[in-house]
Amino acid sequence: MKLNYRIVIFAFAIVFGLFFSAPSLLQMQDGKKVTLGLDLQGGLHMLLGVKTEEATKSRIKSIAASIKHFSDRQDILIDELKFDESSISFSLLDPDDTKSVEEFLKEIDGSNISVAGENFSLSLTPEEILKTEKQAIDQAIETIRNRLDQFGLAEPVVARQGEEKILVQLAGIKTQEEEQRARELISRAAKLELMAVDEDRNARVDNMSDSDAAAYGDIILSDVKNPQIKYLVREIPILDGGMLTDASMGFDQSNRPLINFKLNAEGAEIFGDFTGKSVGKRLAVVLDGKVYSAPNINERIGGGAGQISGNYTVEEAKDLAIALRSGALLAPIYLMEKRSVGPSLGADSIKASMIALMGGFVLVIIFMMIYYRAAGVIANIALIANLFIILAVMSLFGATLTLPGMAGIVLTVGMAVDANVIISERIRELIYEGKSMHKAIEDGYSNAMRAILDANITTLIAAVVLYAYGTGAIKGFAITISIGILASMLTAILGTHGIYEMLESRIQKSKNNRFWFGIKG
Amino acid sequence: MEFFRYTRTFNFMGKSKAAMIFSIILVLASYAMLMTKGLNYGVDFAGGTIVQVKYDTAAPIDDMRKSLKSNELFNGASITEFGSVDEVVIRMKSTTGSVTVDIGDITRAALKDTGNFEIRRVDIVGPKVGSELKEKGIMSLLLAIIGILIYVAFRFEWRFAVASIVALVHDISIALGAIALVGLDVNLDVLAALLTILGYSLNDTIIVFDRIREGVTNSKNNDLEDIINESVTRTLARTTLTSLTTFFVVFTLFMLGGEIIHSFAFTLLVGVIVGTYSSIFVASPILLWFGFDVKGYHVKLASKAQREVEKQRMRDQYESGVM
Numbered sequence: 001m002k003l004n005y006r007i008v009i010f011a012f013a014i015v016f017g018l019f020f021s022a023p024s025l026l027q028m029q030d031g032k033k034v035t036l037g038l039d040l041q042g043g044l045h046m047l048l049g050v051k052t053e054e055a056t057k058s059r060i061k062s063i064a065a066s067i068k069h070f071s072d073r074q075d076i077l078i079d080e081l082k083f084d085e086s087s088i089s090f091s092l093l094d095p096d097d098t099k100s101v102e103e104f105l106k107e108i109d110g111s112n113i114s115v116a117g118e119n120f121s122l123s124l125t126p127e128e129i130l131k132t133e134k135q136a137i138d139q140a141i142e143t144i145r146n147r148l149d150q151f152g153l154a155e156p157v158v159a160r161q162g163e164e165k166i167l168v169q170l171a172g173i174k175t176q177e178e179e180q181r182a183r184e185l186i187s188r189a190a191k192l193e194l195m196a197v198d199e200d201r202n203a204r205v206d207n208m209s210d211s212d213a214a215a216y217g218d219i220i221l222s223d224v225k226n227p228q229i230k231y232l233v234r235e236i237p238i239l240d241g242g243m244l245t246d247a248s249m250g251f252d253q254s255n256r257p258l259i260n261f262k263l264n265a266e267g268a269e270i271f272g273d274f275t276g277k278s279v280g281k282r283l284a285v286v287l288d289g290k291v292y293s294a295p296n297i298n299e300r301i302g303g304g305a306g307q308i309s310g311n312y313t314v315e316e317a318k319d320l321a322i323a324l325r326s327g328a329l330l331a332p333i334y335l336m337e338k339r340s341v342g343p344s345l346g347a348d349s350i351k352a353s354m355i356a357l358m359g360g361f362v363l364v365i366i367f368m369m370i371y372y373r374a375a376g377v378i379a380n381i382a383l384i385a386n387l388f389i390i391l392a393v394m395s396l397f398g399a400t401l402t403l404p405g406m407a408g409i410v411l412t413v414g415m416a417v418d419a420n421v422i423i424s425e426r427i428r429e430l431i432y433e434g435k436s437m438h439k440a441i442e443d444g445y446s447n448a449m450r451a452i453l454d455a456n457i458t459t460l461i462a463a464v465v466l467y468a469y470g471t472g473a474i475k476g477f478a479i480t481i482s483i484g485i486l487a488s489m490l491t492a493i494l495g496t497h498g499i500y501e502m503l504e505s506r507i508q509k510s511k512n513n514r515f516w517f518g519i520k521g
Numbered sequence: 522m523e524f525f526r527y528t529r530t531f532n533f534m535g536k537s538k539a540a541m542i543f544s545i546i547l548v549l550a551s552y553a554m555l556m557t558k559g560l561n562y563g564v565d566f567a568g569g570t571i572v573q574v575k576y577d578t579a580a581p582i583d584d585m586r587k588s589l590k591s592n593e594l595f596n597g598a599s600i601t602e603f604g605s606v607d608e609v610v611i612r613m614k615s616t617t618g619s620v621t622v623d624i625g626d627i628t629r630a631a632l633k634d635t636g637n638f639e640i641r642r643v644d645i646v647g648p649k650v651g652s653e654l655k656e657k658g659i660m661s662l663l664l665a666i667i668g669i670l671i672y673v674a675f676r677f678e679w680r681f682a683v684a685s686i687v688a689l690v691h692d693i694s695i696a697l698g699a700i701a702l703v704g705l706d707v708n709l710d711v712l713a714a715l716l717t718i719l720g721y722s723l724n725d726t727i728i729v730f731d732r733i734r735e736g737v738t739n740s741k742n743n744d745l746e747d748i749i750n751e752s753v754t755r756t757l758a759r760t761t762l763t764s765l766t767t768f769f770v771v772f773t774l775f776m777l778g779g780e781i782i783h784s785f786a787f788t789l790l791v792g793v794i795v796g797t798y799s800s801i802f803v804a805s806p807i808l809l810w811f812g813f814d815v816k817g818y819h820v821k822l823a824s825k826a827q828r829e830v831e832k833q834r835m836r837d838q839y840e841s842g843v844m
Contacts, residue, residue, distance in 0.1 A: 047650060049649075176640070180626075183621050186620060187620035187621050335623055335645065336647040336649060337647055338643060339644050340625065344639065348779065352782070356782075360769060360773040364766050364769060371522045371762070372522075407713075407774065407785055407786075410770055410774055411767075411770065415721070415767065417763065418763040421759050421762045421766075422759050425756075425758050425759045425762075455727045455728060458672055458723045461668040461672060462665045462716050462719050462723075464668075466665070466713065466716050468661075469657045469658075469664070470713070474713050518523065519523055
């Protein structure tokens with residue numbers, strides 16, 4: 001017996017395989033482990049779309065709000081400030097103000113402004129609309145990520161998929177309730193608006209239709225607790241959640257949960273100005289289109305802090321504070337794809353595929369031993385090493401093991417054996433031709449090599465395409481197949497060759513081809 | 522142990538005509554199957570919803586049907602057993618776009634009074650995602666085939682490449698026909714299985730082709746039919762053994778892998794059988810029929826060797842400073 005470079009590399013590969021697969025196999029605390037896919041451990045996978053046209057709409061709305069605030073501050077009287085989905089129009093009562101208004105409007109990025117006498121109209125340029133839509137997606141990803149990071153699940157995945165889809169993966173969701181909470185947190189617009197109640201007309205709100213309200217520049221919103229209660233509020237908000245700097249859960253005097261929020265300097269100023277001018281009127285705190293409270297303004301409120309009270313549970317208040325803190329979604333999101341797997345199904349899948357893996361594996365191993373004798377045992381060593389290496393590489397790279405991935409491993413077992421079958425058949429052939437043992441082994445390997453390489457590379461091509469074009473679970477299949485093929489080149493070709501080289505003198509001496517290769521002679 | 526001892530050459534190519542007729546019938550039957558019965562696209566490609574429900578006792582399918590009548594979202598929903606009597610799968614065409622209240626939640630609410638159950642899986646695939654997945658699926662099949670074609674043409678010769686692709690198309694067609702025949706739901710896992718068949722069948726074909734290439738290069742005999750027969754016979758032991766071991770593995774997967782991996786395993790099972798057959802009886806005869814020119818190949822090899830020698834001579838001369 002003598003050492004050779006092949007057996008040394010093979011030994012290193014085995015040590016590597018054992019060492020790095022140990023954390024996953026033994027469920028150790030430390031060390032990198034294979035991540036189980038959502039289909040195996042249970043969890044929620046969602047592909048979300050963004051209604052980007054809504055982002056444009058709300059951009060228009062906030063420009064309208066800033067025009068309103070500007071004119072109020074400068075004591076410019078404007079009339080018929082109106083906006084629809086893509087444009088704003090208004091007119092001035094005093095033509096002398098035209099210049100200063102024009103200057104103010106020029107500051108607004110990406111807008112087309114047209115002036116006809118005292119009549120102004122403003123719309124967004126196509127580039128600006130595209131930019132707004134893109135921003136809405138970026139912001140949605142950022143916001144959802146922020147929210148989920150604070151939700152308390154381990155390693156939530158939030159990523160862009162394609163141009164405009166958002167991939168959300170939450171592993172380890174255990175219960176229906178938890179899933180529901182996560183979904184509500186993700187999709188919540190969390191759009192906070194402080195709006196003025198139209199006190200002149202509010203008394204008549206119950207007899208008004210939406211179009212009646214629109215004629216006055218108002219909208220009708222209902223109360224969050226009691227939808228029967230309606231409020232007539234000015235459509236253009238005083239300010240919105242974009243000026244929020246912090247939100248947290250607190251408790252009121254009777255120990256009910258509520259949410260405290262703080263505004264930034266600009267927001268505090270606007271808020272102060274408004275409350276100063278509106279003493280005796282009501283201010284509606286509107287969240288996602290519902291009125292949470294409408295307190296009377298008793299005095300000018302400086303400092304920019306406020307509260308949202310409602311009938312929350314502690315958990316709801318916590319989630320709401322997270323949502324507000326992470327910022328509002330500029331545009332609503334909708335569900336494009338969802339795959340939710342309960343933990344019990346995942347466990348069943350692991351069990352079934354483990355049984356299949358073990359069953360197939362044992363069958364192959366027994367068959368190889370009977371058919372090839374010692375050569376079969378050598379092939380089996382390579383096969384087992386192969387399994388460990390696959391697991392080790394996957395653990396090291398933090399790859400995800402999915403159900404199709406399991407099937408991939410099962411398949412690799414079948415295909416890794418192939419290399420050894422080809423080699424053994426070649427060696428048998430050469431022995432029959434009467435070649436010396438050394439020549440039979442060396443030529444057997446070199447003859448088999450071309451075929452094995454070509455076959456493996458073509459399978460690898462298919463696997464790479466599968467990885468590039470596949471989604472989710474299928475990617476997992478491509479990964480295990482690819483790693484399995486590469487590992488099998490190391491174990492089934494290099495490793496077994498090393499073993500033969502080491503044992504060559506013994507095989508030669510024994511002359512027992514039946515024992516070594518399962519053939520007569 | 523030995524199943525095949527190489528003593529005499531089997532005349533495989535003599536049977537190639539009969540095999541071809543058999544293959545053509547099988548492929549035509551598959552296409553007829555695809556045309557008449559068609560593929561049963563599952564939610565992954567057609568869009569729709571799957572809700573898997575497990576009851577404490579046998580699933581009350583009649584009660585479930587009644588309860589699902591309440592909402593027109595469930596129009597055309599089908600309820601089928603899944604692996605055991607207490608577990609069922611509800612399939613429907615409709616999907617919903619709301620994140621907080623989706624069709625799974627609506628189903629849960631509708632089934633509320635049918636007994637004690639747990640919803641184990643909800644798959645919702647919107648129409649847009651479905652058609653995207655389908656597009657990507659077809660793309661991946663085509664790209665894989667093109668990639669393989671280029672590689673084989675580069676490593677062997679264009680006739681080898683075309684012959685292997687014909688064998689691949691043959692295998693995939695028959696596998697699709699079988700899928701249509703048993704009415705399997707075509708989902709992403711079936712696509713993965715088809716791509717695996719692609720790799721596997723090619724594996725087989727290439728091993729045989731490699732032998733043929735070796736035979737062509739080394740043999741003094743210029744008769745391609747003899748060379749092919751000899752090469753196929755010599756790889757017969759390997760072909761059978763590998764097919765057998767792979768078959769074992771896939772078969773255990775099929776039997777023990779559970780309902781969720783069933784379609785995947787079934788497709789592979791068909792693929793392993795057809796792939797083995799096609800590498801012997803489809804790919805090799807095509808090579809023969811394309812009139813692969815052994816003599817020409819020999820001449821080409823000889824001139825290539827000649828060029829190498831020439832190059833080496835020039836290099837030697839250059840290095841020794843003659844030029």
